[in-house]
Amino acid sequence: MMMTTTVLNLIDGSFAPARGGATISIYNPATSELVGTAPDSTAHDVEAAVEAATNAFAAWSALAPAQRAAHLHALANLVERDIDTFARAESIDTGKPLALARSVDIPRAIANLRFFADAVCDSHVEQFANEHARSVVHRRALGVAACISPWNLPLYLFTWKIAPALASGCTVVGKPSEITPVTAWMLAQRSIEAGFPRGVLNIVNGRGPLCGAALVAHPRVACITFTGGTVTGETIARTAAPAFKRVALELGGKNPTIVFADAVRSDRLTQTVHGVARAAFTNQGQVCHCGSRILIERSAWETFVPALVERARALRIGDPLDAATDVGSLISLQHVMRVAAAVDGAIRDGGRALCGGSRVDPSLLPAATRAGAFYPPTLIEGLPPSAKANQEEIFGPVATLIPFADEAEAVAIANGTRFGLSASVWTSDPSRAQRIASQLDCGTVWINSWMVRDLRAPIGGMHASGLGREGGREALHFFAEPVVVVTHETPE
Numbered sequence: 001m002m003m004t005t006t007v008l009n010l011i012d013g014s015f016a017p018a019r020g021g022a023t024i025s026i027y028n029p030a031t032s033e034l035v036g037t038a039p040d041s042t043a044h045d046v047e048a049a050v051e052a053a054t055n056a057f058a059a060w061s062a063l064a065p066a067q068r069a070a071h072l073h074a075l076a077n078l079v080e081r082d083i084d085t086f087a088r089a090e091s092i093d094t095g096k097p098l099a100l101a102r103s104v105d106i107p108r109a110i111a112n113l114r115f116f117a118d119a120v121c122d123s124h125v126e127q128f129a130n131e132h133a134r135s136v137v138h139r140r141a142l143g144v145a146a147c148i149s150p151w152n153l154p155l156y157l158f159t160w161k162i163a164p165a166l167a168s169g170c171t172v173v174g175k176p177s178e179i180t181p182v183t184a185w186m187l188a189q190r191s192i193e194a195g196f197p198r199g200v201l202n203i204v205n206g207r208g209p210l211c212g213a214a215l216v217a218h219p220r221v222a223c224i225t226f227t228g229g230t231v232t233g234e235t236i237a238r239t240a241a242p243a244f245k246r247v248a249l250e251l252g253g254k255n256p257t258i259v260f261a262d263a264v265r266s267d268r269l270t271q272t273v274h275g276v277a278r279a280a281f282t283n284q285g286q287v288c289h290c291g292s293r294i295l296i297e298r299s300a301w302e303t304f305v306p307a308l309v310e311r312a313r314a315l316r317i318g319d320p321l322d323a324a325t326d327v328g329s330l331i332s333l334q335h336v337m338r339v340a341a342a343v344d345g346a347i348r349d350g351g352r353a354l355c356g357g358s359r360v361d362p363s364l365l366p367a368a369t370r371a372g373a374f375y376p377p378t379l380i381e382g383l384p385p386s387a388k389a390n391q392e393e394i395f396g397p398v399a400t401l402i403p404f405a406d407e408a409e410a411v412a413i414a415n416g417t418r419f420g421l422s423a424s425v426w427t428s429d430p431s432r433a434q435r436i437a438s439q440l441d442c443g444t445v446w447i448n449s450w451m452v453r454d455l456r457a458p459i460g461g462m463h464a465s466g467l468g469r470e471g472g473r474e475a476l477h478f479f480a481e482p483v484v485v486v487t488h489e490t491p492e
């Protein structure tokens with residue numbers, strides 16, 4: 001019998017249940033076991049958290065960047081000390097393979113804390129001088145930042161938001177997804193151990209439309225950084241607009257993976273197949289950057305498609321805690337139903353599933369995971385670019401295969417959705433890669449790779465994929481208001 005976790009809110013340096021006492025159950029989606037409870041917070045709890053963050057702001061923003069950075073490094077050290085505990089908790093909370101949590105999610109959370117701590121120390125005051133005046137750009141922290149993160153990469157994205165906010169001098173009220181609150185709770189505990197001043201980092205747990213909405217609407221919240229679905233992003237932008245709150249929205253994607261024939265010649269085939277499968281199925285396809293539309297040059301189809309199908313079938317589905325597992329469980333049984341409905345719709349629209357296409361037979365799964373939320377890697381061919389499965393995000397291990405004749409058609413199909421988050425281009429011709437990249441309407445284009453990141457580079461999307469950019473200088477600037485002080489230079 002697994003021990004259960006009681007997640008609490010962190011408000012003004014103390015841990016507390018929701019004021020009304022209500023809780024939300026937390027399940028391990030790979031087993032459907034109850035693994036804990038979290039506060040079902042309301043506007044009362046949000047009020048207390050915002051008040052604490054407001055009171056802490058003057059002192060925190062007045063610290064030298066190096067002093068704020070020292071707190072972030074201390075927190076990063078504690079996450080690193082407990083990395084195995086964090087990784088296991090993340091795997092149990094999300095169903096993602098433990099190996100992925102241990103090698104990507106938690107190391108990246110540590111890197112986020114360290115990166116923004118160092119970045120704020122490295123930032124310089126901009127100055128411009130001409131014959132009339134000297135203009136100095138001071139960046140003044142905005143105030144209380146609301147940091148709202150989703151369930152797919154819980155600690156990875158939570159720290160991606162709170163680290164630049166805190167480094168810039170804002171105080172924070174964070175709201176993790178109600179489905180995956182455990183690692184943010186562990187972080188809350190480590191923040192006390194790291195000696196964070198009270199009220200600087202507050203975390204409220206609860207349901208999005210209740211607790212999250214109250215946070216977004218709170219008059220003393222100066223800015224909102226949000227990662228999640230496009231519909232929620234629209235709601236947040238609408239709520240924030242009348243008060244002119246600054247908003248950064250990282251939303252969904254329907255990202256193209258563009259495969260040219262020169263990338264599937266015998267010397268490159270395996271590398272391309274593995275890369276494309278990784279882009280489609282990492283984290284069970286629940287990454288906003290997953291390449292869920294695979295565009296294939298017609299002349300490469302006969303070579304590439306069977307090899308990709310073979311690779312998808314070879315991925316091992318199973319217990320996320322087993323080191324040999326490639327594909328863990330989806331986030332919930334409800335989400336499996338949503339993914340299954342989207343695939344059924346694609347088949348009704350004329351698509352053919354070349355692998356996967358229906359729920360995993362539980363008798364094929366390890367005994368402990370038979371009640372889990374598993375769905376197999378699925379590849380669907382035969383749909384026009386305008387089909388729903390080629391236009392709407394499914395956010396599961398499902399990718400469609402679309403043929404193209406030439407570069408112009410590839411670019412037209414790639415740009416032919418309402419999204420614009422990212423793309424990957426697979427070719428052995430470097431000039432073609434750059435030519436295609438320059439025509440794609442999205443925030444990031446990977447060449448012969450996927451999700452390779454330099455945290456100094458901005459990341460984010462166009463159109464329905466969001467507003468603003470995170471990462472590097474962009475993120476630090478988001479949390480601060482530039483105030484220009486102009487000194488008139490009088491001639492001697």
Ligand code: NDP
Pocket residue numbers: 148149150151152175176177178179206207208209210211212213214216227228229230232233235236249250251252253287288289393395421461465466
């Ligand atoms: P949601 O939009 O449902 O939720 C994201 C966060 O917002 C959660 O903490 C949620 O709380 C909260 N929330 C929900 N409704 C409101 C509201 N009205 N006001 C304030 N907060 C609210 O997304 P999911 O958690 O389902 O995440 C999956 C989505 O995130 C996918 O569509 C994916 O594309 C997108 N995503 C985008 C990324 C990007 O960088 N562009 C990265 C990762 C994911 P609760 O969970 O309690 O409902």
